[in-house]
Amino acid sequence: MAWDGFGQRKPAGAELAAPSEAFARTCPFSPAAADEDAIAAVRFPGQSADPRLGRAVANYVGHVEEADWRASGSSGGMVSWVAAELLRRGEIDGVLHVAPADREADGAFFRYRISRSQEAILGGAKSRYYPVDLAAVLQEVRAVPGRYAVIGIPCFIKAVNLLRAEDPVIAERITHLLGLFCGHMKSARFVDSFAWQLGADPGEVRAVEYRRKDPGRPANWYTAHLTLADGSARWQDWWHLADGDWGAGYFQNSACNFCDDVVAETADISFGDAWVEPYSSDGRGTNVVVVRSPELHSVVEDAIARGRLALHQVDADFIVNTQAAGFRQRREGLAYRLTWARRGIRPRKRVAPGKAGLPWRRRLVYRFRAGISWGSHRMAAAAERLHRPQLYVRWAKASLGLYGALTYSRGRLGKLLDRLDRSKS
Known part of the structure; x- marks a missing residue:
């Protein structure tokens, strides 16, 4: 894996010149790879399936x-x-998870590592909206016998499942998969954007927090926090940032436009944020949990009975409602995006291409969101190359204004679009 010019991790090496069949079967976006339904049917044969959440024993x-x-x-x-x-419990010997890295030594803010103690696991807590890859830690798993768990977003968990089907050593040693609900992956340029908007040199940033927790504020009030080389800090709430609307798709990896898994359907257990009231207003944070493995279901139920976990069961609709925007993007939006003309390999997805019944304004939202994703990479690269950060910031503010008019009916343009909507209905 290597960095590209837009701050994303991409495959590199001789294998790409003539990819083998095994390589094609292990890429989570390859049309030659098994899909999430097929993987889950093998891993969780006894569980009932929901078309949105996949197979599950219980939800909390x-x-x-x-x-x-x-x-x-x-x-x-x-x-x-x-x-x-x-x-x-002695079920595993180590955990593969994302943790802060030494930017000066590693050239990155975060990377996958293997932790073998509770303290080390805690050191990797919190959200990391940053490009990472599993290459180095998988090499360590192959070299060091033991049992391992992997924490990752849906495409990473799917990739590990696919690799386990090809590699008997990985299949034996990676025994537990812990999934994270995902909206999309950001590029490393997102940190540069934080720095530009907070008046800092990106080269002086030594640490970044995307969601600094404050129990006195609602959990969905994100705060970006940077630590600089001189020890000082800069921070800003996301809603004051030019690209702070997550749904607009700034710096989104292009593969995310062709993902149909919101909740890591191939993981033994998956976790997300409870983005519904009264939980989203609780600054201490609340999880939603989808359990698929009977073993982990027993672990969770035992901990609830002992008062170690404060969880109660909910139905699939509750879980889906907490991630409503993500499901629209990955189902309705994906169906529409699959109708667009494109070059290269056409993805094979569980969502059928189609746009029948999709209002013109929703189509425009999906088109504009894809344009923001595409443009943000290029505008930020140009701003860095020309040493003009405001070139990107001004573009981001303007595009966010148009996106807000389309999506939230903001400003005069939003009101005009509302009138057009009413005239067509």
Whole structure:
């Protein structure tokens, strides 16, 4: 894996010149790879299936009750707690997860590492909207015998499942998969944008937090926080940033436009944020959890009975409602995007191409969102090359204004679009 010019991780090396069949079968976006339904049918044959969440034993909402797990994470603390509990029980010897890196030494803010203690797992808590890859840690898994868990977003978890089908060593040693709900992946340029808007030199940034937690504020009030080389800090709430609307898709990886898995359907257990009231207003953070593995279901139920976890069961509709925007983008939006003319390999998805019944304004939203994703990479690269950060910032503000008019009926343009909507209905 290597960096490209837009701050994204891409495959590199001789294998790309003439990809093997095995290589094609292990890329999560390859049409030659098994899809999420096929993988889950093999992994969880006894579970009932929901077309949105996949197979599951039970769904929950809540948080970790014991110790400092909840305070240490972005949400309710469940991801790190489950990883540490598996380690405590002796089920695994290490956890592959994303943690802060030494930017000066590694050339990146975050990377995958293998943690073998509770303290090390806690050091990797919180959200990391940054490009990473599994290449180095998978090499370590092959070299060091043991049992391992992997924490990752849906495409990473799917990729590990595909690799386990090809590589018997990985299949034996990676025993647990912990999934994260995902909206989309950002490029490394997102950090540069934070720095530009906070009046800092991107080269002086030494650490970044995307979601700094404050129990006194709603959980969905994100705050970007940068630590600079001189020890000083800069921060800003996302809603004041030119590209702070997550749904607009700034710096989104292009592969994310062709993903249909919101909740990591091939993981043993998956975690997201409870983005519905009253939970989204609780600054301490709350998780939603989808459990697929009977083993992990027993672990969770035992912890609930002992008062270690404050969880209660919910139905599939509740989980879907907490991620409503993500499901629109990955189902309705994906169906429309699959009708667009494009070059190269056509993805094979579980969503059928189609646009029948999709209002003209929703079509325009999906077109504009894709344009923002495409343009943000190029405008930020041009701004860096020309040493003119405001070139990107001004473009981002203007595009966000247009996106807000389309999506939220903001400003005069939004009101005009509302009138057009009414005239067509």
